[in-house]
Amino acid sequence: MEMRFSFIKCRIFFPLAGLFLIFSGCATVPYTGRSQLSLVEDSEVLQMSVASYREVLSQSEVIRNTDDAAILNRVGRRIAAAAEEFMRDEGMGEVTNDFNWEFNLINDDEVINAWCMPGGKIAFYTGILPYCEDESGVAVVMGHEVAHALARHGAERLSQNLLIQLGSTALSLSLEEEPEMTQSLAYIAFGLGSQIGFILPYSRTHEYEADQIGLILTARAGYDPRNAIEFWERMKAQGDNSELEFLSTHPVAEDRIKEIKEMMPEALKYYNKYNQAHP
Numbered sequence: 001m002e003m004r005f006s007f008i009k010c011r012i013f014f015p016l017a018g019l020f021l022i023f024s025g026c027a028t029v030p031y032t033g034r035s036q037l038s039l040v041e042d043s044e045v046l047q048m049s050v051a052s053y054r055e056v057l058s059q060s061e062v063i064r065n066t067d068d069a070a071i072l073n074r075v076g077r078r079i080a081a082a083a084e085e086f087m088r089d090e091g092m093g094e095v096t097n098d099f100n101w102e103f104n105l106i107n108d109d110e111v112i113n114a115w116c117m118p119g120g121k122i123a124f125y126t127g128i129l130p131y132c133e134d135e136s137g138v139a140v141v142m143g144h145e146v147a148h149a150l151a152r153h154g155a156e157r158l159s160q161n162l163l164i165q166l167g168s169t170a171l172s173l174s175l176e177e178e179p180e181m182t183q184s185l186a187y188i189a190f191g192l193g194s195q196i197g198f199i200l201p202y203s204r205t206h207e208y209e210a211d212q213i214g215l216i217l218t219a220r221a222g223y224d225p226r227n228a229i230e231f232w233e234r235m236k237a238q239g240d241n242s243e244l245e246f247l248s249t250h251p252v253a254e255d256r257i258k259e260i261k262e263m264m265p266e267a268l269k270y271y272n273k274y275n276q277a278h279p
């Protein structure tokens, strides 16, 4: 029922936004099967993502050759492999085929944040590492962030924002004609809006999906998904700390930890399977 309802919700945008939408319009979230608004071609999203990623890295100090950088890389490779396997199992392997994974640690203790942009472009700031505590905590955060990318949440947010900003004008044209606005929208949509001073929290639907898929990725990569409960409890204990950028884009709603606990038996099946295969 849920799927059917979202499909109808998605379809009502067709008459609103004109010709362009007839050719694209909807995509499907892996695992949950939810139908989502998608007004931008994947190739365009990837292009914007790569450009934004390059820009952020060029303005940052990237750390290499430290223990923390090595941990981030190791977790990254394992989560990426788990993500590709997961998408193949979901019959959506073509999505990650176009990913070009990168994992970069940015030296900034003031920024408590981590994100994964479309195409597998991942950044962790040193400020979030104490909240991760150890390698499995990094895996929890990365699993969650990669899940946002697999579920194309950035593209969905971009589509929703484009619809609000541009209404029914030809969207494909506007992307080329208004590069600055498009770039700003991409920053907001991909979760790094604070770079331009505008943070847009992920919706509860997106957070729920990223928790579900993220726990499975963490487990499939061989990290104990139960660490997620502790991580989110640490986040929740921060209350309304506005310094905590990660908390601004990922609000810990009242029921979140309870929901994560409910997802745990499913995630643990994958963790046990991993442990059996890697005794």
Ligand SMILES: [Zn+2]
Binding pocket: 144, 148, 202, 206, 207, 210, 249, 250
């Ligand atoms: Zn999230």
